[in-house]
Amino acid sequence: MTWTNFIFFAIGSIICWTLASILIYKQKYKKISNILFLLGIAILLTFIILFWQNLKRPPFRTIGETRLWYSFFITLVGYITYKIWKYPWLIIYTSIVGIVFLIINLVKPEIHSQTLMPALQSLWFIPHVTAYIISYSMLGAATIAGIILLIKIENKKQDIKLENLIDNLVYIGFGFLALGLLMGCLWAKEAWGHYWSWDPKETWAFLTSTAYLVYIHSRLHKINIKISLWILIISLILLCITWLGIDYIPSAQSSIHVY
Amino acid sequence: MNKDKRKIWQQPWSYKESLVIVLGIIIVGFSLQTTIGGFNFYLLSFPFNIYIGIGIILFSVLSSIFKRKAFFKWLTSVHLSVSLLIAITLLALIMGITRQEAIPLNEKANIFHLLGFNQMTSSWAFVLIYSLILISLGSIISKRKPAFSKKYLVFILNHLGLWLLLFSSGLGYADMNRYIMYVEVGETEWRVFDKEQKVEELPIAIQLNEFTIEEYIPKLAVINKKTGEVQPSSKPQYYQIDTNTKEETNLFGHKIKLVEYIHNAVRNSDRTFKEVPMKASTPAALISVKGKTQKTEWVSSGSSVQFPQSIDLDSTFALVMTPPETKSYISNVDVYTKDEEHLQGDIRVNHPMTIGSWKIYQYGYDNNMGKLSTYSSFELVYDPWLRLVYIGIGMIFLGSIFLIIFGINYKK
Ligand code: HEM
Numbered sequence: 226m227t228w229t230n231f232i233f234f235a236i237g238s239i240i241c242w243t244l245a246s247i248l249i250y251k252q253k254y255k256k257i258s259n260i261l262f263l264l265g266i267a268i269l270l271t272f273i274i275l276f277w278q279n280l281k282r283p284p285f286r287t288i289g290e291t292r293l294w295y296s297f298f299i300t301l302v303g304y305i306t307y308k309i310w311k312y313p314w315l316i317i318y319t320s321i322v323g324i325v326f327l328i329i330n331l332v333k334p335e336i337h338s339q340t341l342m343p344a345l346q347s348l349w350f351i352p353h354v355t356a357y358i359i360s361y362s363m364l365g366a367a368t369i370a371g372i373i374l375l376i377k378i379e380n381k382k383q384d385i386k387l388e389n390l391i392d393n394l395v396y397i398g399f400g401f402l403a404l405g406l407l408m409g410c411l412w413a414k415e416a417w418g419h420y421w422s423w424d425p426k427e428t429w430a431f432l433t434s435t436a437y438l439v440y441i442h443s444r445l446h447k448i449n450i451k452i453s454l455w456i457l458i459i460s461l462i463l464l465c466i467t468w469l470g471i472d473y474i475p476s477a478q479s480s481i482h483v484y
Numbered sequence: 485m486n487k488d489k490r491k492i493w494q495q496p497w498s499y500k501e502s503l504v505i506v507l508g509i510i511i512v513g514f515s516l517q518t519t520i521g522g523f524n525f526y527l528l529s530f531p532f533n534i535y536i537g538i539g540i541i542l543f544s545v546l547s548s549i550f551k552r553k554a555f556f557k558w559l560t561s562v563h564l565s566v567s568l569l570i571a572i573t574l575l576a577l578i579m580g581i582t583r584q585e586a587i588p589l590n591e592k593a594n595i596f597h598l599l600g601f602n603q604m605t606s607s608w609a610f611v612l613i614y615s616l617i618l619i620s621l622g623s624i625i626s627k628r629k630p631a632f633s634k635k636y637l638v639f640i641l642n643h644l645g646l647w648l649l650l651f652s653s654g655l656g657y658a659d660m661n662r663y664i665m666y667v668e669v670g671e672t673e674w675r676v677f678d679k680e681q682k683v684e685e686l687p688i689a690i691q692l693n694e695f696t697i698e699e700y701i702p703k704l705a706v707i708n709k710k711t712g713e714v715q716p717s718s719k720p721q722y723y724q725i726d727t728n729t730k731e732e733t734n735l736f737g738h739k740i741k742l743v744e745y746i747h748n749a750v751r752n753s754d755r756t757f758k759e760v761p762m763k764a765s766t767p768a769a770l771i772s773v774k775g776k777t778q779k780t781e782w783v784s785s786g787s788s789v790q791f792p793q794s795i796d797l798d799s800t801f802a803l804v805m806t807p808p809e810t811k812s813y814i815s816n817v818d819v820y821t822k823d824e825e826h827l828q829g830d831i832r833v834n835h836p837m838t839i840g841s842w843k844i845y846q847y848g849y850d851n852n853m854g855k856l857s858t859y860s861s862f863e864l865v866y867d868p869w870l871r872l873v874y875i876g877i878g879m880i881f882l883g884s885i886f887l888i889i890f891g892i893n894y895k896k
Contacts, residue, residue, distance in 0.1 A: 432576035
């Protein structure tokens with residue numbers, strides 16, 4: 226299975242998720258919507274597994290490959306959270322994000338090489354990247370929920386359940402973010418000799434984590450929740466720069482993590 | 485919120501005061517920076533880091549004794565914590581968008597250099613905020629009553645873990661030493677060059693028994709014989725040789741098929757190769773090409789002692805093999821220390837050797853010679869604080885797992 230076959234799987238998943246999103250608000254078709262959504266995830270997972278076998282190395286190296294996982298995990302996490310909290314918008318949101326990332330991969334797949342440089346051949350590689358991707362999906366979902374809550378507050382509505390959902394997603398998402406960061410430290414120590422060297426990508430990972438710590442702690446003594454929600458939005462912007470934008474920052478051109 | 489009932493600076497202090505004080509500290513930091521220059525971390529080398537460490541611990545215990553006093557209440561408040569976290573985020577943000585380097589020789593210092601933006605981690609503002617986080621966090625931890633609850637468990641693992649991590653990596657920085665050592669195959673070495681390129685003798689010696697490089701199977705590409713550019717020049721196309729499938733593929737308009745591949749090959753005659761497992765060998769492949777011309781010929785990427793070989797496709801284009809990428813490089817060594825310790829084994833990237841407070845890393849080799857490199861270089865890192873750092877990392881690791889398992893539910 227190679228990138229040439231990707232289009233068939235991508236279109237399959239896109240159709241499933243689109244239909245699921247259309248049907249989710251209709252009581253009668255809720256069940257079908259659920260099944261379609263899961264089917265979309267299964268199709269994508271099938272591609273990833275076959276692709277992995279073909280590459281003979283984990284598909285975690287290029288941005289294009291991590292986008293595959295992002296689509297997979299965000300929809301998976303979205304489904305689980307939906308099952309727990311019963312917000313239909315979670316299905317729609319995660320479908321949209323999942324589809325967007327599949328489409329980006331269709332339009333701009335980027336070069337994929339089969340070799341892995343020595344520093345990347347490590348046991349830490351898979352758990353490190355996986356933890357980050359799960360965390361990005363959770364924190365992305367938390368921010369969407371945050372924006373929905375901000376709109377509700379503007380309309381003078383309260384939603385304690387949604388507040389709790391957001392806090393929960395951030396706690397869990399931050400947990401994964403911290404795991405990713407710490408595994409990165411252990412790996413760096415094995416590969417480069419020091420667990421932290423303030424490389425641009427590390428600096429950005431650091432400031433993203435502290436931004437989320439600002440959110441978590443600002444929620445302990447209930448200040449105006451609108452401020453906390455804005456902190457959440459800013460944190461996601463920082464997170465996106467850490468993940469995708471780092472290649473475009475002049476100070477980061479020397480980063481050892483830009484491939 | 486009834487924040488307006490209380491005037492600013494009236495106790496208990498809240499966000500306004502905390503933010504103002506933290507901003508004040510940053511301004512003090514920048515003033516110090518412009519007057520006396522950056523913070524010298526080597527002031528913190530042993531034993532001064534121990535004194536300062538004991539000072540911070542004593543202070544934390546003290547603040548838990550006086551925890552009802554207004555000042556200590558504020559020092560351990562969420563208000564100050566949030567303000568400090570905002571401050572460190574902003575300082576790191578500046579660091580993330582400015583180049584971190586010494587002032588280039590041919591440039592004059594500008595305002596950013598004067599404020600220490602180009603070497604943020606040793607700027608006074610950063611060091612002061614870092615220290616205050618350490619002090620405040622220490623006091624927060626020692627103030628809280630221990631309890632057998634999920635809540636306390638999550639709290640103590642994350643906060644004590646982070647405190648240990650900040651404490652040992654900050655105070656231990658000056659005690660850490662890194663050296664690069666070059667060792668010839670078959671020789672024993674204990675001398676290194678230090679930062680000033682002076683020879684220094686270490687209490688540790690490395691004997692290099694053997695150095696080997698493994699390489700990946702290379703790729704094929706079509707190049708323009710005149711310019712050397714890989715075709716199509718707008719979007720270079722490479723074909724990864726796959727010994728399992730031997731499928732026919734299309735590379736820039738030419739149908740190519742792998743007939744035979746030899747990873748360790750040497751020239752047999754002028755244009756043919758045979759397998760010989762020796763260091764001077766090169767990868768080679770027998771390829772059948774179908775296009776304007778039909779032929780089956782050998783192509784090879786060559787090595788430092790063997791010429792590469794290409795296949796002519798027509799008057800402008802040729803099929804070539806890319807130089808193989810390195811898969812791993814391995815040094816087999818014996819390591820001896822002054823304390824009569826002795827270890828034998830392999831060192832390669834991602835697999836350092838640990839001996840006492842030393843870690844030895846595979847660093848490099850002679851890139852021009854590739855597999856024929858006659859030496860291997862190692863990075864030796866001495867870090868007596870590493871264990872404490874790992875304990876801190878381990879605690880936050882556990883704390884994060886509990887954060888994931890419990891979510892916010894443990895609050896109930
Ligand atoms: C790994 C980083 C951190 C994590 C995961 C974390 C997480 C948390 C969580 C979940 C709580 C609520 C716990 C509870 O109410 O028992 C909390 C409380 C708190 N945190 Fe943190 N925190 C971190 C770092 C920090 C830092 C750097 C500071 C200070 C600068 C800080 C200051 C506080 C304070 C003051 C409280 C309230 C404690 C109390 O009520 O006794 N935390 N933190």
